[in-house]
Amino acid sequence: MLALDFVKANRETVEKAIRDKNVALDLDQLLDLDAEVRAGKTEIDRLRAERNAVSAKFKDATSEEKAELGKQAKEAGARASAIEGELSGKEAALKALMLKLPGIPFEGAPIGPDESFNTVSRTVGERCKFDFEPLDHVALIERNDWADLSRVVQVSGSRTYCLKGRLALLETKLMAWALEQIANAGFTPITVPAIAREQAFLNQGQFPGHEEETYQLPNDDLWLAGTAEVALTSLHSGEIIEADKLPILYAGLSPCFRREAGSAGKDVRGLLRVHQFMKVEQYVICEADDAQSAEWHAKLLGLAEQLLQALEIPYQVIETSTGDMGLGKYRMNDIESWVPSLAKYRETHSCSTLHDWQARRANLRYRGADGKVRFAHTLNNTALASPRILVPLLENHQTDDGRVRLPKALQELMGGEFL
Ligand SMILES: Nc1ncnc2c1ncn2[C@@H]1O[C@H](COS(=O)(=O)NC(=O)[C@@H](N)CO)[C@@H](O)[C@H]1O
Numbered sequence: 345m346l347a348l349d350f351v352k353a354n355r356e357t358v359e360k361a362i363r364d365k366n367v368a369l370d371l372d373q374l375l376d377l378d379a380e381v382r383a384g385k386t387e388i389d390r391l392r393a394e395r396n397a398v399s400a401k402f403k404d405a406t407s408e409e410k411a412e413l414g415k416q417a418k419e420a421g422a423r424a425s426a427i428e429g430e431l432s433g434k435e436a437a438l439k440a441l442m443l444k445l446p447g448i449p450f451e452g453a454p455i456g457p458d459e460s461f462n463t464v465s466r467t468v469g470e471r472c473k474f475d476f477e478p479l480d481h482v483a484l485i486e487r488n489d490w491a492d493l494s495r496v497v498q499v500s501g502s503r504t505y506c507l508k509g510r511l512a513l514l515e516t517k518l519m520a521w522a523l524e525q526i527a528n529a530g531f532t533p534i535t536v537p538a539i540a541r542e543q544a545f546l547n548q549g550q551f552p553g554h555e556e557e558t559y560q561l562p563n564d565d566l567w568l569a570g571t572a573e574v575a576l577t578s579l580h581s582g583e584i585i586e587a588d589k590l591p592i593l594y595a596g597l598s599p600c601f602r603r604e605a606g607s608a609g610k611d612v613r614g615l616l617r618v619h620q621f622m623k624v625e626q627y628v629i630c631e632a633d634d635a636q637s638a639e640w641h642a643k644l645l646g647l648a649e650q651l652l653q654a655l656e657i658p659y660q661v662i663e664t665s666t667g668d669m670g671l672g673k674y675r676m677n678d679i680e681s682w683v684p685s686l687a688k689y690r691e692t693h694s695c696s697t698l699h700d701w702q703a704r705r706a707n708l709r710y711r712g713a714d715g716k717v718r719f720a721h722t723l724n725n726t727a728l729a730s731p732r733i734l735v736p737l738l739e740n741h742q743t744d745d746g747r748v749r750l751p752k753a754l755q756e757l758m759g760g761e762f763l
Pocket residue numbers: 570571572573602604615616617618619621623625691692693694695724725726727729730731732733
């Protein structure tokens with residue numbers, strides 16, 4: 345969401361963001377509707393004032409004057425409620441259009457309609473050269489009986505899995521390890537429900553627009569979130585946070601649910617793209633200061649890179665294009681990890697700065713040191729998401745006899761050199 349006065353004062357910038365982010369939004373229609381709503385409210389106030397002025401004359405009026413005054417007051421009141429009736433529809437339409445206003449992308453973002461315009465910022469880590477034919481993660485799993493990817497389908501349908509044995513243990517320890525690493529960086533570990541109300545999805549930005557990617561619990565008017573970001577964005581909604589309590593830093597652990605409605609046929613083999621997964625999420629609420637947001641963006645990215653370096657997974661950092669970063673983003677850097685069997689880097693992390701775009705939607709405010717109340721800034725990044733991270737982890741560390749040598753950071757966790 346953007347402030348209307350910002351939109352009016354920065355018309356060109358907003359129009360450019362609408363174009364660069366491929367948003368179907370007619371700014372004239374939005375501003376005309378806003379003008380109609382404001383004119384309607386002014387007219388209602390005038391009519392109410394007129395009715396009050398008329399009523400004030402009642403006490404000194406003669407009986408026939410009273411009849412006339414009563415008629416005038418009734419007419420003014422009827423006119424005001426008629427306008428009020430029209431207004432409620434217009435205000436709902438205005439709110440729906442306001443929710444489609446894009447966050448202004450930062451000037452360094454590649455301008456383009458989709459991910460083909462993304463650029464690589466940096467590549468880190470040597471891609472391993474195997475002196476044997478490497479297996480893909482599914483073959484490694486089957487060889488070591490580390491998951492059930494087939495019989496579970498008759499129970500839970502496609503894109504579901506059971507991790508088994510040491511791989512099941514590894515996932516649980518990985519989540520705890522990631523949570524602890526981010527907690528050691530000063531973030532408060534917090535477990536977060538995937539169950540959330542519709543308003544939380546509107547606040548975070550998943551709605552309107554991505555309802556079909558979200559599992560719904562219609563009997564309870566609830567939905568299942570695909571990321572802890574949904575609940576964390578609304579946890580402090582409606583509060584006015586004191587400046588000395590900022591930044592609020594959360595390391596959010598939650599199950600994540602995604603319908604992957606638009607992904608038919610994509611990544612159908614194995615663990616890359618599933619309906620339910622676990623994720624540790626880095627989340628920041630900070631003051632409405634672009635420099636602070638930029639610092640936190642770099643910090644969140646750095647923490648994710650630290651985890652990947654500890655897991656000894658080669659990766660690259662992506663500068664995401666205006667058309668690919670999503671409606672509310674100011675900036676988004678994905679991190680893509682090397683997947684040998686695909687001979688490709690695949691996204692495992694996504695780091696975003698949103699300035700106050702989510703905070704306006706979530707009514708997330710703070711009182712600055714100057715006493716002024718402002719909307720906060722929010723940022724988020726993946727710390728680790730499993731089972732997707734298991735794909736590069738298993739494949740990059742496999743040995744010629746189909747075992748997996750654990751990176752040092754995990755050997756102690758798992759009590760041995762091999763998974
Ligand atoms: N369907 C899926 N199956 C497995 N992992 C997934 C799936 N969807 C997303 N992920 C993992 O979750 C990470 C974050 O997802 S994201 O949509 O890109 N971004 C977010 O959710 C942000 N809140 C940052 O975490 C992805 O980088 C990927 O590692």
